[in-house]
Amino acid sequence: MEFTATLKIALRALSRNKMRSILTMLGIVIGVGAVIATVGVGQGAQQKVQEQIAAMGTNLIYVSSGSVNRGGTRLGIGATKSLVYDDMTAIVREVPLIASAAPGASATSQVVFQNQNWSTRINGTEPQFFTIRDWSFAAGSSFTEDDVTHAANLAVIGDTVRQNLFQSANPLGQTIRIGNLPFQVVGVLSAKGQSGMGADQDDGVYIPITTLQKKITGQNWLQNIVASAVSQPASYAAQGQITSLLRDRHRIRAGQDDDFQVRNLADVAQLADQQSQVMTMLLASIAGVSLIVGGIGIMNIMLVSVTERTREIGIRVAIGATEQDVQWQFLSESVVLSLLGGAAGILVGAGASLIITKLLGWAILISPTAIVAAVVFSMAVGVFFGYYPARKAARLDPIEALRFE
């Protein structure tokens, strides 16, 4: 029989029991809605994570002084003194995939302003550090390269430090004390909140590396170097090149452990991304279970319908319907049920994820893939759970069916 005629018969049969059809559809509506909503919210979360990672700096490569093996005892990260300023300049000079790099060393110290004090991390670095990390200033600016050369007593403070020392007062131009030394505040960083790992990114003071090394720690080695690759894909190659350059410079023979560590933040980003993907998949598959339950609902109603309409089936077969005609008739009913349910479910799911993402302040993400998947899946549910009842209808003995009261 032609497609439109089959569809018309299906729609008419369903509209005869409107309440029942709607209730049956509800299972699919909830299932599809739940899938769309969880995938939407999951992807919103994923984007949030990606934003946070982007806030850590783009194309970031992080070199830290590493472990060293002393008579069988392997000391942890930062235990070596072999990472030096010249390593950083060499990386910039000899690794073309690296756009920029900044040195890093730090000490923990008490910071004092008038009657307020705060213990925080004092980081020595160079002005390009802020560009590499993609950190912006809420007020003022960085110290200059000139200030680095002269080991000037200038400081950039994080938002947490500002809150603790200055509350609502303007910190720019004020003099704070780090240890015993006076520093003038030249810049305040914008608040960044927690990092993806939960650390407070705003709790720190940044001063010229030279000032830190000469006046505070008295050490000339670095704890880390932060570098940015020319592009995100280049960061993997750059990572390898830095490793071989530093092994060379530190005269590490083949087979010996590195005395430094090179980490690529793309890896971290990927990991976080994978985690949120796994989370999304997990939620979506739980939601998918309700879709199967909805499918069983359809099967149940279709079986009832086949029994109720036994006589109709008998009439149709008697006047020339083939098994295939009868099967298509019932199958199209269940597919129409599930597709209508799927369409309504998309609306419900989109609405739900809209509300949820709005409440959480995330970007609204309704994935077209999820919608297509939902349509395909609900159709598959219709076919799968409609097949058995339809088969049962098609196999009815017409003589018995005509006698059915």
Next chain:
Amino acid sequence: MATATLNQITTAADHRAATAVIRVQDVHKYYELGETKVHALRGINLEIEPGEFVAVMGSSGSGKSTFMNLLGCLDKPSSGRYFLEGTDVSQLDKKTLAGVRNRKLGFVFQGFNLLARTTATENVELPSLYAQLPKEERRERARKALEMVGLADRMEHFPAQLSGGQQQRVAIARALVNRPSILLADEPTGNLDSRTSVEIMQIFQDLNGQGLTLVLVTHEQDIAQFAKRIVVFRDGRIRRDEVVKNRPRAADVLFELPAQDD
């Protein structure tokens, strides 16, 4: 074809075989009901020529319903052969049989068996839908068939809005829509009052007059009288097969019946 066991009638019938609409040869039908084996048909031989109007009679359990199911290609014989317009349909597969039912046979049932909440036209169209005729042709045929049974003014009515006699006429129109070779009616007047029954028989006589072959199952002698030939079943065998003499015309009987009050 003719064997030693075949009786005189079938041998005589052989030369007419090419023209017979229905030719049933030594048909048996058994049912297995648990332990017991029911022998519903015990060797039926019957031929029906084009333009015949046959009434099949018999008490319940005589095998007449089983025989009708076989004629209607709803069931297959356990043994024996059934030729419909010269084709042996006793061994066809289900799909082909559905096509045979659709194009060569028209069914009229006791309970009318119309689809509820479906208009008269749509009910009549149904067989042509399964025959995959184009939409315009389906409409046209349905209209003509309904006119033929005198329901031109009831085309868009639902079965619930029609009287029993009108419903049965819709069913007859449905049976005719694919222009079948033969019309099978199973107790078509069983649910109708006597006047309406005669009206239905009048339609059958008219259709037969136009050349349609009819087989009618009934247990009412006065209904069977309107046919040209009566075949009586008993215990799975044909007991009597006779031509009706002094066949009444349904139109005349109708004229003599008292008019209904409503």
